[in-house]
Amino acid sequence: MNSDPFTCLCCSGALGQLLYSPALSKKLTKISAEQQAPAGFSCEAVVDRRGFVKGSLAVVGTIGALSFSATKANAQATKTRVYRNGTILTVDETFSEAEAVAIRENKILAVGEEIEVLQLAGSDAEIIDLKGKVLLPGFIDAHIHVVSGSIVAGLMDYVGMARFGTAEEVLAHLKQRATQVKPGEWIAARNFDPSVQTGPNALTFVELDAVSKDNPVFVMNASGHLAYANSKAFEVAGITEDVINPPGAEFVRGEDGKLNGVMKNQVAFQPVFQANPAMQNVNPVAALVELTQTWSKLGLTTISELALGALSSGYNDAELLFAAGRTGDLASRIRAYPFYPYDEAWDASPIHPGQGDDIVRIAGYKLVADGSNQGFTGLQREPYLGTDNYGLAYTSPEELKRLAVKRAGQGWQLAIHGNGDAGIDNVLDAVQAVKDAGTDVAKVRPRIEHCSILHDEQIVRMKDLGISASFLIGHVHFWGVAMRDEVFGEEKVELLDRAKIRELVTHCTRTLPSPTLIHCT
Numbered sequence: 001m002n003s004d005p006f007t008c009l010c011c012s013g014a015l016g017q018l019l020y021s022p023a024l025s026k027k028l029t030k031i032s033a034e035q036q037a038p039a040g041f042s043c044e045a046v047v048d049r050r051g052f053v054k055g056s057l058a059v060v061g062t063i064g065a066l067s068f069s070a071t072k073a074n075a076q077a078t079k080t081r082v083y084r085n086g087t088i089l090t091v092d093e094t095f096s097e098a099e100a101v102a103i104r105e106n107k108i109l110a111v112g113e114e115i116e117v118l119q120l121a122g123s124d125a126e127i128i129d130l131k132g133k134v135l136l137p138g139f140i141d142a143h144i145h146v147v148s149g150s151i152v153a154g155l156m157d158y159v160g161m162a163r164f165g166t167a168e169e170v171l172a173h174l175k176q177r178a179t180q181v182k183p184g185e186w187i188a189a190r191n192f193d194p195s196v197q198t199g200p201n202a203l204t205f206v207e208l209d210a211v212s213k214d215n216p217v218f219v220m221n222a223s224g225h226l227a228y229a230n231s232k233a234f235e236v237a238g239i240t241e242d243v244i245n246p247p248g249a250e251f252v253r254g255e256d257g258k259l260n261g262v263m264k265n266q267v268a269f270q271p272v273f274q275a276n277p278a279m280q281n282v283n284p285v286a287a288l289v290e291l292t293q294t295w296s297k298l299g300l301t302t303i304s305e306l307a308l309g310a311l312s313s314g315y316n317d318a319e320l321l322f323a324a325g326r327t328g329d330l331a332s333r334i335r336a337y338p339f340y341p342y343d344e345a346w347d348a349s350p351i352h353p354g355q356g357d358d359i360v361r362i363a364g365y366k367l368v369a370d371g372s373n374q375g376f377t378g379l380q381r382e383p384y385l386g387t388d389n390y391g392l393a394y395t396s397p398e399e400l401k402r403l404a405v406k407r408a409g410q411g412w413q414l415a416i417h418g419n420g421d422a423g424i425d426n427v428l429d430a431v432q433a434v435k436d437a438g439t440d441v442a443k444v445r446p447r448i449e450h451c452s453i454l455h456d457e458q459i460v461r462m463k464d465l466g467i468s469a470s471f472l473i474g475h476v477h478f479w480g481v482a483m484r485d486e487v488f489g490e491e492k493v494e495l496l497d498r499a500k501i502r503e504l505v506t507h508c509t510r511t512l513p514s515p516t517l518i519h520c521t
């Protein structure tokens with residue numbers, strides 16, 4: 001595990017800043033201007049949320065015709081469909097199975113024994129034979145960053161731990177790519193993680209020049225705070241031996257004093273990343289549509305943007321989502337949360353809770369208490385293992401309270417990032433302040449994002465205040481050993497990702513680190 005403290009990549013909005021360029025800015029401004037055409041874009045939809053959730057069905061397998069399309073669903077709204085002859089998982093309290101399910105107007109009409117379902121559906125219902133496949137409710141990923149993530153997914157190949165176990169495999173894959181690309185075309189990859197992928201601690205000119213001498217190669221570390229390039233990428237980006245390190249960033253040099261291709265902090269590698277001409281051709285609307293189409297095939301029918309505004313520093317991010325919605329081609333619903341660093345920009349914009357429609361909706365407001373535990377910036381009551389470092393309060397307790405009270409008072413649902421136990425203390429105090437200010441907390445539906453280190457007494461406070469948790473359960477799966485041995489020690493690590501506390505809080509969600517998208521830490 002890299003012991004350099006780093007920020008939470010996506011919850012800090014750093015990814016959006018990395019991607020932002022004059023060309024992209026122009027495109028977003030154009031989208032924004034089109035959105036403000038006389039027809040308008042803001043339609044308030046009164047929706048039955050439970051109905052949507054129930055109406056979203058995923059079929060595990062590859063029956064193309066059954067892949068759920070959120071947008072196309074409207075066209076099928078009046079038709080009654082009966083699904084039968086498969087394993088139908090209701091995912092109710094007892095995880096019961098049903099023989100058939102009937103859907104009318106995007107809502108479940110009947111679930112149960114086939115004979116009864118068919119009767120209720122009526123004789124003109126369309127019967128769909130599942131041919132033994134599994135049918136279950138669509139998956140909701142409550143915490144992703146789809147705006148920046150969709151652009152990154154289109155530009156950079158995922159080479160992270162969910163795909164390759166060793167650096168050798170990553171390099172073999174990149175070499176294979178080098179045989180497929182055109183002369184001069186960039187080979188860009190992301191999520192390389194030497195803390196879990198065995199092999200060298202960094203990729204230098206030695207490894208990456210062996211991938212290609214003619215094509216620029218750029219690989220971003222999973223933390224998003226380190227990147228590696230080959231000599232050709234430096235040459236194309238105009239990085240020469242006399243380059244001066246920007247403040248807080250570094251072009252790393254080897255023992256011989258020469259550049260070795262490793263770059264620390266995005267301030268250093270942004271010019272290299274942006275030298276890739278593919279950056280100029282990015283179509284953010286098409287990237288979003290493509291991402292939802294890929295993900296809907298995995299059963300994800302609702303996805304999210306938890307740092308809305310990070311790409312354009314404000315409202316143009318929302319315009320981008322609405323524009324994507326208007327194409328009619330989004331294959332998943334998107335729920336977006338305006339991001340607190342742009343608080344003034346939101347005040348000056350028409351954004352409001354519930355804005356949008358059933359496909360793209362502004363769902364809540366995103367605040368951040370602290371950083372990332374594996375980045376040693378999550379705020380702790382006790383210092384990190386073997387250090388005197390307590391982590392960082394990204395937002396001071398007073399400011400967190402002020403923003404929570406302000407936004408909850410305006411009717412926003414609150415999603416507050418909290419990783420360390422002291423960070424979560426600050427979140428709990430902020431929600432208490434919302435309550436003390438006279439706002440009905442039940443309507444605010446506060447949620448702690450990640451909610452990583454939890455003490456029993458904090459769980460009790462969460463229950464009393466009606467706060468739910470959104471766990472990033474991949475912490476345990478991917479970083480459990482490192483969290484125990486390098487971050488927290490044996491005792492405190494027991495408090496990590498207590499996802500079995502379901503009975504103690506109103507509800508909790510579990511977010512899986514997607515193999516195809518840079519995710520929060």
Ligand SMILES: [Zn+2]
Pocket residue numbers: 010011143144145306519520521
């Ligand atoms: Zn995040």
Ligand SMILES: [Zn+2]
Pocket residue numbers: 008010011417449450520521
């Ligand atoms: Zn976060």
